[in-house]
Amino acid sequence: MIDLRALRDDPEAVKASQRARGADPGLVDTLLAADAARRAAVVRADELRTEQKTLGRSIGKADPQERPALLERGRALAADVKVAEAAEAEAGAALTSAHRAIPNVIEGAPPGGEQDFVVLEHVGEPTDFDFEPKDHLALGEGLRAIDTERGAKVSGARFYFLRGVGAQLQLAMLNLALTTAIGHGFVPMIPPVLVKPEAMEGTGFLGEHSDEVYRLPADDLYLVGTSEVPLAAYHSDEILDLSSGPVRYAGWSSCFRREAGSYGKDTRGILRVHQFDKVEMFSYCDPADAAAEHRRLLGYEQEMLAAVEVPYRVIDVAAGDLGSSAARKYDCEAWVPTQQAYRELTSTSNCTTFQARRLGVRFRDADGRPQVAATLNGTLATTRWIVAILENHQQADGSVRVPAALRPYLGGREVLEPA
Template structure:
């Protein structure tokens, strides 16, 4: 949620910067007008409540003096009825304003590239050199099926498209990947958490998925419960409606969780393989920081994700997303994209974002500054990494001409010392 007071004071800046995210100027005007209506109602209501208090005192005084208070009592009833009417109107206007405000994305950091989509993204740097194969590299889905470690067909029979069975060494490789990630993040100072995988709507609102993106999640019928699309949701809501002791900041959390996404609007995109699934594992990083430290922490988080890639020996590059390609809650996002030989391109494997105070304002997460004044924290989140995509990248980058896959050295302790995956019976 954006700062309404700041928006009232600087409407043109909000219109200009949010226009780069597809927000129309009239949406800002409508929100400011609705806020004025709310504030006007508050003033009128408070004025009437003062009048009611004054009339109540006059009635009490008349009764003490044994005077007739009929006129004052009638006036108080009239005022009471008007207050009730205004309170109901105020509640309605507040709900309307909240709904309008909740659908407007975060203000983009003024330094990020401006553009309508991914074509405007800017590369920051590359790490590693893509391997040159002396044979035609296979796609990870073909490798996985031929090795007998991935089964998409039976998963489709059981659950539908965009699901998979990991089998044998495939399951062990997935487990090795996320255990390795969790250990690395723990060594970097993150507190490991096993969070709930089902959350209430208020939690989805806090991180910005609701109300705008309800069509992209799975909800439990008849209940106010949603399967998490990412561990960002329960981790960021951990301190919802709380004041974090200043001495605790920054707070680092990491968690492995399944992620459930309906992939609405992605028909025809990545229909094969592990890139775009309805259910997948992801190791998440979340930070709570003071505002003045949040961009330094974003760079550290990006390096934390990159560290995983480097230790696995996977070539990648880091890009800064444009205003039109960035997620709803983010003010700045760095994506890490891993090299996928069979596709001859880089594909997203991690997204690290600074949401500034946007989520904290929605979830009411605060701390006290050096003057004792309550301030909103800044929240950050990042994939460290999407596990299935990491497995896909390992299969493609470490494949051999005979169809086997060499296991990266960093994962071998997690695989019982195994050095290579060969065809399973």
């Protein structure tokens, strides 16, 4: 949730953020009105409760002839308090609803929709071949590494098996990611992938994109689409010690997404699937350090992309393409030769205090006062990377060169040979 004090101080900034996202700026006025109504309801209820307590003390000291009138006043006041407390609860619920309707306030993100991103840099040149390249599925089938036909037979569309060198390649990539994260001070975590509604709601995943989430109604649990969710909720309702800098975790988990709005898109291969594995970075930090931490997470992602030797670009994602919790997001998109296009491999988001405010995650400032923490997340490797690795490192005979950084995790293997 956004900071209500900041909203009261500068509502126009929040309206500008809404316009940049293509969202309704009128929601800001709704929230302001709900905030004012709740504060008025609290004041009214407090005044009546104070009057009730004062009256209660006076009844005990009153003369017998005065007591009946005071008791009558007490009964009337009790009824008024009950009505005021009901109004206070109703106003609180209305405020919560209006508060949760507004996404995070952007910080530097370009305005516009999905196609309005800004390219920040290109790294490497698009791979050029002197033969007709194969796509990742043809390569994966030739290596006997990917089996989408049996994935569909067993589980349905957008499921797959990674087998043989395909499974080994994924494990190599994710192990390299975890080793990289540990080297940068992240604590490795294998989190639960089923979470309570509070965790999913707290991270902002039950808003406009809730149709992307798998839910188990009988248990009232959700399958996570990223380990960002359990890692964000890990310290819910706690006060962290950030005196030595950010608290960082690297979560290795399976992830699940319904891909509800992607009918007909990327149906071939493993680019857009319902289940995949990922190593996700997650940081808690002082909000004053959040922008710098965001650049660090991007740097760690670029370090991994350099290790797997694929050309890519970095984009500053436009406001209208941000999730509700992100104030700014950078994507790294790798070149996919057979599509002649860049496709997303990593995202890193600065969520400022939006998630931590919902989840009750705080830290103590230099004066010892509790303050709301900032949270950030970033992809360090995921199953989708196999697409870029296979296509960019393929050779004319259908074999695939193994990037040097992955070879130690593949028993020193330098080339994956067709079966």
